[in-house]
Amino acid sequence: MNDRQALISLNLISQIGSVRLSVLLESFRTPGEIFQAKRKDLIAIIGEHLGSKIADFNRQELDEDLTLAQKFGAKVITIADPEYPQNLLQIPGAPLVLYCWGEFCPEDNLSLGIVGSRQASFYGLSSTEKFAVELVQKNLTIVSGLARGIDTCAHRGALKAGGRTLAVIGSGLSNIYPPENENLAKAIAESGAVISEFPMRALPLPNNFPRRNRLISGLSLGVLVTEAARNSGALITADFALEQGREVFALPGRIDALQSWGTNALIKQGAKLVTCVEDILEELNFSASFAVKKNQPEVTLDLQDNKKQTALFDYIQKEAISFDDLMQKTTWGAGKISQSILKLQLQNLIKELPGKHFIRN
DSSP states (O other), rough: OOOOHHHHHHHHOOOOOOOHHHHHHSSSSSSHHTTTTTTTHHHHHHHHHHHHHHHHHOOHHHHHHHHHHHHOOOEEEEETTSSSSSHTSSTTTTSSEEEEEEEOGGGGGGEEEEEESSOOOOOHHHHHHHEEEEEEETEEEEEEOOOOOOOHHHHHHHHHHHEEEEEESSOOSSSSSSSSGHHHHHHHSEEEEESSOOOOOOOOOOOOHHHHHHHHHSSSSSEEEOOOOOHHHHHHHHHHHHTTOOOOEOOOOTTGGGGGGGHHHHHHTEEESSSSHHHHHTTTTTTTTTSOOOTTTTOOOOOHHHHHHHHHHHHHSOEEEEHHHHHHHOOOOOHHHHHHHHHHHHTEEEETTTTTTTEEE
């Protein structure tokens, strides 16, 4: 089993993500070697439950998942691949694998999440579409969760304006949810991407959706909540956004409207109150001229560039160095550094310490 197959196989095992992968890579040089390890060694490192799952992994599960992805027309992108979204590399617990129906583009690094209630009012739905249209006109990509209500309007607004949109779902791509949005998902895949971290056959289970929400915020520079009741899942997305260092924006609503309780509460807690797109662009230090132009040539990071890996490795010594210090020394930007760090980790050359510090192995 090669490293790519090993990463996909680990993703097929519940409860194994990038954090536990880092733990395993402290003892094994490559992801492929993890599946060659003895059961007792795996259990000693990661516990009996997960250690046994790795030791007992059936290669047929991997083959079936990849075959189904190919039939569906989906790409399987691992955390070590250059196509992996740079914004996601910066969040804790980034998924090992993304199943992508459609295409990621470099311009998707300039994305804004729009989320809200499934049972939205006319005010919430119309405001959502208005913001989505105007944001894509500024060349931002819209990220949402394909759910009923606000999410659906956010995607439709982006498509209506001829822009890009990313839909993150809480099930496998072969189980699009909700089913009435299958045609919308197809339209999104033609001018953006439908994304899942779950294996192809995964069902839309309730506990999948909080995990889905962290990817909506993780893919975005900020999250706009246009309408949310007291217990709305959109508030979970806002919490993830704050944990990930993303901006949170909220649209004010009527004080006597149940659907506006969540957004008004976010504003009281410090979220940026917005009444127009310019409020968002100003907070993100954007301007129309700063946004990526549609015809701009694509720029991708080449993970095989040994000069970049060597340069970063030279800065990481036996004394721990922080991510922020690496940004200052290299002036590369967070996304490029994150990908280079990951490559060095997969080569077992460095390891991560608490507080996003790094040392040589």
